[in-house]
Amino acid sequence: MAGEATAGLTLTTPLLFEQGSQGRSGASIPSLDVPECDPEASFGELLRDEPAPLPEVSEPELFRHYVRLSRQNFAIDLGLYPLGSCTMKYNPKVNEWAARLPGFAGLHPMAPSSMIQGALRLMWRLERGLAEICGMDRVSLHPAAGAQGEFAGLMMIRAWHQDQGRSPKKVLIPDTAHGTNPASCALNGLEAVPFPVGGDGTVRAEQLAPFVDDQVAALMITNPNTVGLFETELATICTMVHDKGGLVYGDGANLNALMGRARPGDFGIDVMQFNLHKTFTTPHGGGGPGCGPIAYKSRLEPYAPTPVVQQGEDGAFVLEENRPKSIGRLRSFHGNFGMMVRAYAYLREMGSDGLRQATERAVLNANYLRAALSETWDTPYNTVCMHEVVISDKHLRPHHVTTMDIAKRLMDYGFHPPTVYFPLVVKGAMLIEPTETENKQSLDLFVDAMRSIDEEARTDPETVTHAPHLTRLRRLDETRAARNPVLRWKPPSDS
Ligand SMILES: *Cc1c(COP(=O)(O)O)cnc(C)c1O
Numbered sequence: 001m002a003g004e005a006t007a008g009l010t011l012t013t014p015l016l017f018e019q020g021s022q023g024r025s026g027a028s029i030p031s032l033d034v035p036e037c038d039p040e041a042s043f044g045e046l047l048r049d050e051p052a053p054l055p056e057v058s059e060p061e062l063f064r065h066y067v068r069l070s071r072q073n074f075a076i077d078l079g080l081y082p083l084g085s086c087t088m089k090y091n092p093k094v095n096e097w098a099a100r101l102p103g104f105a106g107l108h109p110m111a112p113s114s115m116i117q118g119a120l121r122l123m124w125r126l127e128r129g130l131a132e133i134c135g136m137d138r139v140s141l142h143p144a145a146g147a148q149g150e151f152a153g154l155m156m157i158r159a160w161h162q163d164q165g166r167s168p169k170k171v172l173i174p175d176t177a178h179g180t181n182p183a184s185c186a187l188n189g190l191e192a193v194p195f196p197v198g199g200d201g202t203v204r205a206e207q208l209a210p211f212v213d214d215q216v217a218a219l220m221i222t223n224p225n226t227v228g229l230f231e232t233e234l235a236t237i238c239t240m241v242h243d244k245g246g247l248v249y250g251d252g253a254n255l256n257a258l259m260g261r262a263r264p265g266d267f268g269i270d271v272m273q274f275n276l277h278k279t280f281t282t283p284h285g286g287g288g289p290g291c292g293p294i295a296y297k298s299r300l301e302p303y304a305p306t307p308v309v310q311q312g313e314d315g316a317f318v319l320e321e322n323r324p325k326s327i328g329r330l331r332s333f334h335g336n337f338g339m340m341v342r343a344y345a346y347l348r349e350m351g352s353d354g355l356r357q358a359t360e361r362a363v364l365n366a367n368y369l370r371a372a373l374s375e376t377w378d379t380p381y382n383t384v385c386m387h388e389v390v391i392s393d394k395h396l397r398p399h400h401v402t403t404m405d406i407a408k409r410l411m412d413y414g415f416h417p418p419t420v421y422f423p424l425v426v427k428g429a430m431l432i433e434p435t436e437t438e439n440k441q442s443l444d445l446f447v448d449a450m451r452s453i454d455e456e457a458r459t460d461p462e463t464v465t466h467a468p469h470l471t472r473l474r475r476l477d478e479t480r481a482a483r484n485p486v487l488r489w490k491p492p493s494d495s
Pocket residue numbers: 085086145146147148178180181222226251253254275292
């Protein structure tokens with residue numbers, strides 16, 4: 001790995017990625033005490049000519065490799081991670097205990113319903129809990145991410161229109177929306193029609209009105225929106241769309257600002273997704289298995305993904321598959337069940353009072369940062385915000401210091417950068433979401449860091465424009481990393 005920045009770091013371990021040597025092993029398998037099978041007879045042409053050239057490593061080598069990689073990364077368990085819109089809150093470790101209970105973790109996905117009543121009961125209770133929190137009738141736990149939830153919700157909306165012999169194509173999306181919104185439209189063969197938000201950063205009914213006609217399949221809206229503001233006209237807006245025969249999709253990624261205080265279903269939302277890895281403390285990303293349930297009003301129930309968990313009159317739970325109007329199956333088996341266990345553990349640990357407090361503290365923390373940062377930084381919407389606040393690099397442009405430089409410099413101060421250059425409506429945006437996890441001390445440290453960076457940008461801009469100085473790698477070619485990612489280990493070519 002060329003071009004590594006090692007300044008300030010004491011590297012006590014080798015930097016090698018390639019590990020191991022032929023014949024080394026991390027497992028001790030007992031010797032065979034049954035007759036050996038004939039691989040030719042059992043596997044025939046599926047049999048490899050040669051063993052796969054995999055790295056052969058000992059257990060300590062394997063562990064050091066992954067722990068070393070983890071130390072080159074940043075994590076919510078290390079410090080403030082104010083990545084706006086992503087709700088990087090602390091994941092309570094009791095969730096992991098629950099998900100690892102052998103009765104859950106060891107379930108076979110093909111086990112018949114009669115043998116997995118406990119798991120189905122958990123899914124049922126999670127569904128009821130989520131439905132209550134957002135004021136909707138039913139929930140499908142099937143989608144594997146927020147974006148797949150959006151995709152599924154729009155598919156249900158399309159199926160609902162088709163069932164009435166209509167096929168409107170337009171989906172209205174405010175220009176502050178997350179990129180997954182138009183992508184979910186495109187995947188459904190629908191046309192995303194952007195419309196501008198008002199000067200105060202929110203959707204104004206008056207401005208939206210000219211866009212709403214009978215060709216509108218749906219409005220897709222995020223509340224609070226991606227500049228962290230509550231959509232005060234949402235109820236009126238929903239009625240407007242409903243009056244023309246359209247439905248309203250609610251992007252539920254920002255539920256951390258509403259939980260226990262306001263319910264999307266009560267505003268008039270017809271279907272929405274949850275991002276369990278945001279609001280409900282299941283682990284984020286890593287490309288791993290996620291869960292983005294969708295909640296819907298009963299008129300959309302016939303189109304919900306299958307299987308659907310139902311409780312029979314005898315109290316027993318069944319998985320219903322036979323639903324002729326369903327949009328079908330989105331995931332293998334029952335979705336990512338381990339995430340459901342974690343989210344359910346969180347719901348039970350918090351209770352309704354705890355969830356409300358989490359929301360209130362998340363909003364309080366964001367407003368604390370807004371008030372403190374607005375002393376130095378440009379705050380385009382400096383009114384009471386919800387769970388996140390947007391600032392920009394406007395006042396540093398004369399010094400040729402940009403949002404990207406500030407984000408990189410924050411890493412030297414030990415913070416994960418905020419979301420940058422999003423929302424697109426604010427030039428040089430930094431979207432900061434502290435979540436309820438942080439206490440006053442850690443918020444103050446962040447404000448201090450931002451104050452120091454502002455000072456550096458004016459007096460010693462090179463320190464900022466050449467940051468980060470303390471990370472393992474410096475500035476990466478992000479375009480190349482996105483376009484030509486290397487996602488698979490390959491054996492060295494000489495072997
Ligand atoms: C995170 C997010 C999404 C997408 O959710 P994923 O779970 O990452 O697929 C959609 N909309 C908004 C506003 C988000 O913040």
